[in-house]
Amino acid sequence: xxxxxxxxxxxxxxxxxxxxxxxxxLDLLVSQGPLTRTQIxxxxxxxxxxxxxxLARLETAGLVRTTGNVTGRPGPSAQLYEINPVLxxxxxxxxxxxxxxxxxxxxxxxxxxxxxxxxxxxxxDVPHRTAQLVAAAVDGALAKAxxxxxxxxxxxxxxxxALDPHTGELRYAPHLPGWHSRALKEELGEVLGTPxxxxxxxxxxALAEQHDGAAQDFDDFVLVWADEGVGAAIVLGGQLLRxxxxxxxxxxxxxxxxxxxxxxxxxxxxxxxxGGGFQRLVGSPSVIELAREYGNPEVSTVEEALAHDEVxxxxxxxxxxxxxxxxxxxxxxxxxxxxxxxQAGGEPLRALVEGEFTxxxxxxxxxxxxxxxxxxxxxxxxxxxxxxxxxxxxxxT
Numbered sequence: 001x002x003x004x005x006x007x008x009x010x011x012x013x014x015x016x017x018x019x020x021x022x023x024x025x026l027d028l029l030v031s032q033g034p035l036t037r038t039q040i041x042x043x044x045x046x047x048x049x050x051x052x053x054x055l056a057r058l059e060t061a062g063l064v065r066t067t068g069n070v071t072g073r074p075g076p077s078a079q080l081y082e083i084n085p086v087l088x089x090x091x092x093x094x095x096x097x098x099x100x101x102x103x104x105x106x107x108x109x110x111x112x113x114x115x116x117x118x119x120x121x122x123x124x125d126v127p128h129r130t131a132q133l134v135a136a137a138v139d140g141a142l143a144k145a146x147x148x149x150x151x152x153x154x155x156x157x158x159x160x161x162a163l164d165p166h167t168g169e170l171r172y173a174p175h176l177p178g179w180h181s182r183a184l185k186e187e188l189g190e191v192l193g194t195p196x197x198x199x200x201x202x203x204x205x206a207l208a209e210q211h212d213g214a215a216q217d218f219d220d221f222v223l224v225w226a227d228e229g230v231g232a233a234i235v236l237g238g239q240l241l242r243x244x245x246x247x248x249x250x251x252x253x254x255x256x257x258x259x260x261x262x263x264x265x266x267x268x269x270x271x272x273x274x275g276g277g278f279q280r281l282v283g284s285p286s287v288i289e290l291a292r293e294y295g296n297p298e299v300s301t302v303e304e305a306l307a308h309d310e311v312x313x314x315x316x317x318x319x320x321x322x323x324x325x326x327x328x329x330x331x332x333x334x335x336x337x338x339x340x341x342x343q344a345g346g347e348p349l350r351a352l353v354e355g356e357f358t359x360x361x362x363x364x365x366x367x368x369x370x371x372x373x374x375x376x377x378x379x380x381x382x383x384x385x386x387x388x389x390x391x392x393x394x395x396x397t
Contacts (some may be wrong), residue, residue, distance in 0.1 A: 006249070016397065017119065017396065018057075018306070018396070019223075019395065019396045019397040020047060020052055021044065021050070021056060022057070022058060022063075022396040023394055023395075023396070024044050024103065024392070025040050025044055025051075025058065026042060026052055026058070026063060026064070026083065026390075026394045027204055027233070028040060028043050029064065029081065029082060029083045030083055030108060030109070030390070032341070032356060033082070033112075033310075034067050034068075034081060034082040035080065035081060035082075036070055036078040036079065036080055036081070037051050037052055037078070037079070037081070038051075038078060039117055040055065040081070040300060053133055055081055055299050056082075058396075059081075062084055062150070063083070063084055063086070063087065063181065063393075063396075064081045064082065064083060064084055065081070065082060065084045066079050066080065066081055066082075067080050067081070067108030068080050069083045076270040077169065077324060082108075082109075083107060083108050085106040085107060085108045085110065085138075085387050086106065086107075086111060087105060087106075087107045087152075087393050088106070088107045088153035088389045088392075088393050089106055089112075089145070089151050089153060090104070090105055090107075090152065090154050090155065090156075090382070090385035090386055091103070091104050091108070091138050091141065091142075091146055091152055091154075091155040091156075091194075091385065092104075092105070092155070092156055092158075092200065092378055092381035092382035092384075093137060093138070093155065093156070093157040093158065093159070093378075093381060094157075094158045094204075094375055094377040094378040095157060095159040095176070095179075095201070096160070096228070097119070097160075097175055097228060098118060098119060098387075099116060099117055099118040099119050099121075099133075099137075099321040100115075100116070100117050100119075100133055100134060100137040101114070101115070101116045101137065101375065101378055102114065102115050102117075102122075102134075102137035102140065102141040103136045103141055103378055103382060104142055104144075104145045104147060104152075105382055105385075105386065106137070106139040107153075107386070107389060107390065107393060109382070109386055111382070112144070112145030112146070112147070113140075113141040113142060113143065113144030113145030113146075113147075114141055115136075115137050115138075115139075115141040115143075115144065116137070116143065116324075117133055117137040117140065119133065121133065121136060122136070124177070126261075126265055128187065128191075129178050130179055130184065130188075131187050131188055131191045134157070134191065134192070135191050135192065136176075137293045138152075138155065141168060143231045149192060149193050150191065151167055152193070152194040153194065153195075153385075153392070153393070154194055154196070154197070154385050154388055154389050155192055155193045155194055155195070155196050155197070155385060156196075156197045156198075156199060156202070156204075156381040156382070156385040156388075157197070157198050157199070157381065158187070158199055158203075158204040158205075158228070158377040158378070158380065158381045159176065159179060159198060159199075159200070159201055159387055160172070160173045160175070160176060160200075160201055160202040160229050161176065161179070161200065162200045162242075162243075162245070162246035162247050162250070163185070163198050163199075163200075164245045165245070165246055166245070167182060168183075168184075168185060169181075169182050169184045169200070170184065171246065171247060172250050172252075172253070175229075175241055177198065182392070185198055186196070187195060195388075197384065197385070197388070198229075198320070199380075199381065199384065200233070200246070200249075201225075201231075201340050201377045202223065202225040202231040202233045202249060202377075203233045203240055203249070204334065204376070204377050204379075204380030204381050204384065205225060205233065205243075205338055205370075205372075205376040205377050205379070205380055206223040206235055206240065206380070207222060207235030207240075207380040207383055207384060208372050208376040208377075208379040208380035208383065209221075209336050209338070209370060209372060209376065210235065211383060212372060212379065212383075213336070213370055213371050213372040213376070214334075214336045214368040214369070214370055214371050214372075215235070215314040215336055215393075218235075218333055218334045219235070219236075219237055219238040219333075220235065220236050220237065220331075220332050220333045220334070221332050221333060221335065221336060221365075222234050222235070222249075222326055222327075222330055222332045222335050222336070222365075223235075223335075223336045223338055223370075224251070224319075224322075224326070224335060224336070224337055224338065224339075224342075225338050225339040225342035225343055226282045226283065226284070226319070226337070226338075226339040226340070227273065227283070227284055227339035227340040227341065228283060228284050228285070228340070229252055229279060229283060230251060230252035230278055230279040230282060230283050230339075231250055231251060231252050232250075232251045232326060233249050234248055234249050234330055236330070236332075238262075239276065248335050249323035250276060250278075251277075251278050251322060251325075251326060252278055252279035252283070253277045253278070253279070254277045254278045254322065254325060255277050256277060256278055256281060256321055256322060256325070257321070258281060258318075259277050259278065259279075259280040259281050259323025263388060278322040281318040281321075281322065282315060282318050282319050282322065282341060283341075284302050284340050284341060284378045286305075287301060287302050287305045287311070287315055287341055288300065288301070288305050290305065290311055290314060290315065291294065291304070291305035291308055291311045294308065294310055294311055294314075296308055296311070296364070300373065301344075302340050302341055302344040303344045305344075306341075306344045306345045306349065307335055312345060312348060312349055312352060315341070315345065315349065316345075316349055316352030316353045316355075317356055319337075319341075319349075319353050319356075319374075320353045320356030320357060320390075321356075323335060323357075324357070324360060324362055326363055327362055327365060328361055331363050331365075332365050332366075332368065333365055333366065334365055334366045335365050335366070335367050336368050336369075336370055337350060337353070337367065337368070337369050337370065338369075338370035338372075338376060339370075342369055342370060342375045343369070343370070344367060347369065349369075350367055350368070350369050379381060
């Protein structure tokens with residue numbers, strides 16, 4: 001490690017180098033589970049004495065603990081080490097029009113409790129209704145985990161729309177009344193008693209895909225979310241593109257043939273024709289409406305709608321039209337289709353969309369359906385919360 005630089009380009013001191021080795025070992029224990037001293041030494045390149053000193057230091061600090069021995073092989077049994085799971089706990093929340101889902105996990109990422117609170121659990125005219133709903137969801141998850149608010153290290157909330165970095169106001173989400181206060185982040189942080197991050201839900205879904213799903217090993221990709229709402233997350237060079245006001249990827253408002261322009265005055269109140277554009281072509285309500293227009297009045301779900309060949313073909317054409325506009329501007333290596341429409345359409349829908357690209361004078365990115373198990377927004381929020389907590393807790397400098 002000769003020549004290693006510390007923070008701000010200064011030569012690495014023994015203290016800084018020890019902290020770097022500590023973090024490397026802790027990250028290995030997070031990603032690979034319990035490991036022996038020998039395994040940690042081999043994976044980090046540290047000598048046995050150095051690995052032993054490292055583990056003793058981390059155990060004394062309460063960051064790791066022993067968890068039994070390796071058995072079933074010749075020679076003395078080797079002790080296993082793991083991350084101390086009670087170091088910190090985080091909350092992740094996913095917000096939609098109908099309610100809030102909250103999950104609480106320990107520092108290893110193990111989910112200990114989950115709670116769903118519907119929006120009608122608190123009357124609309126109650127002061128600070130949004131904060132009460134968030135608190136109810138988090139408290140329910142904490143109760144199932146056997147924890148209290150004072151044990152939370154941080155929380156991340158995934159919500160439709162985007163928080164304007166200049167004003168702190170939630171934009172592009174007129175369908176979420178009560179979420180547009182400029183002081184919302186501070187208010188929620190005070191209620192929960194912990195640092196809080198509010199992030200766009202589709203951005204969090206993309207983060208989940210990048211680390212655990214269809215976009216692993218891709219530095220340039222677009223995730224297109226088609227559900228009740230429609231949006232996209234754009235990742236270029238491994239970095240999320242946010243835009244000047246946090247609105248990069250709001251393709252639900254993108255004007256396309258056959259859909260009205262999305263209009264709105266006050267961002268917290270929608271005009272009757274707000275939410276036009278691409279969203280009016282491929283959002284879940286539009287897919288169901290399309291099936292009924294095609295002579296299937298009994299259809300009430302997206303799955304039922306896309307079971308009809310002619311409906312699936314038309315949705316594929318609409319989807320390809322919107323994706324072509326995105327691809328022409330961004331030129332990603334991969335497009336991941338996610339949300340209720342993509343999951344219901346599955347591989348047949350994906351293949352039809354891909355077929356629509358044949359012959360176009362455009363780049364041809366790979367097209368995949370999301371393969372995340374569970375709620376990708378909640379998973380992305382949890383990963384974000386864990387990353388921030390680990391950066392703080394695992395810092396031994």
